[in-house]
Amino acid sequence: MMKRKDIYLTLLINGLVPWGLYLILSKHMSSVAALSIATLAPLADNLYFLIKRKKLDVFGLLMLFTFLLTLLLVMLGGSEKLLLIKESFITAVVGFIFLLSLLFKKPLMYHLALRFIGTTGFADNWKYDYFRFVMRLMTFVWGLVLVLEATVRITLVFALSTATYLAVSNIVLYGFIGGAILWTVFYRRISAQKLKVIISNKVC
Numbered sequence: 001m002m003k004r005k006d007i008y009l010t011l012l013i014n015g016l017v018p019w020g021l022y023l024i025l026s027k028h029m030s031s032v033a034a035l036s037i038a039t040l041a042p043l044a045d046n047l048y049f050l051i052k053r054k055k056l057d058v059f060g061l062l063m064l065f066t067f068l069l070t071l072l073l074v075m076l077g078g079s080e081k082l083l084l085i086k087e088s089f090i091t092a093v094v095g096f097i098f099l100l101s102l103l104f105k106k107p108l109m110y111h112l113a114l115r116f117i118g119t120t121g122f123a124d125n126w127k128y129d130y131f132r133f134v135m136r137l138m139t140f141v142w143g144l145v146l147v148l149e150a151t152v153r154i155t156l157v158f159a160l161s162t163a164t165y166l167a168v169s170n171i172v173l174y175g176f177i178g179g180a181i182l183w184t185v186f187y188r189r190i191s192a193q194k195l196k197v198i199i200s201n202k203v204c
Contacts, residue, residue: 107135
């Protein structure tokens with residue numbers, strides 16, 4: 001199982017450090033230059049993980065992708081409305097990545113769970129139909145939530161004034177993401193117990 005300090009370090013390097021760098025640097029240089037420098041943090045972490053583990057880090061790649069996509073959108077520029085939907089566009093793309101991963105043998109949620117909470121023998125659970133169902137369902141739910149959240153916020157951009165949108169945008173974001181997190185915690189607890197029963201019955 002991944003140590004807690006390693007989880008915090010991963011989140012710090014791939015999430016907080018890049019955004020912190022961007023916020024600081026954007027005050028002294030262009031947004032494109034600030035984002036380009038900020039993207040080096042998750043890029044370096046991905047290269048380190050690849051060299052050390054001899055495999056790609058799915059979470060790191062996902063974070064790197066979002067920063068590169070943000071950089072691309074900033075470079076394209078656009079009107080005030082387009083600037084407001086950039087964040088939601090990125091959320092929608094990530095949501096579609098979750099959904100598209102269902103077409104592969106192992107969905108994205110499996111790789112993320114393996115990266116952060118995978119205990120000894122976690123990967124071996126893939127042989128159980130129920131475990132595969134849980135991973136695919138969680139991947140589908142998160143993909144759907146992210147796409148729906150982005151759709152709602154993009155719709156609000158064109159339906160509301162900028163000031164009103166900015167006032168309700170985070171409420172929508174936290175509502176969707178918070179609901180998904182609560183469902184994940186609740187469902188994971190139930191599914192883990194059921195999987196234990198299934199494994200016990202198989203052993204017996």
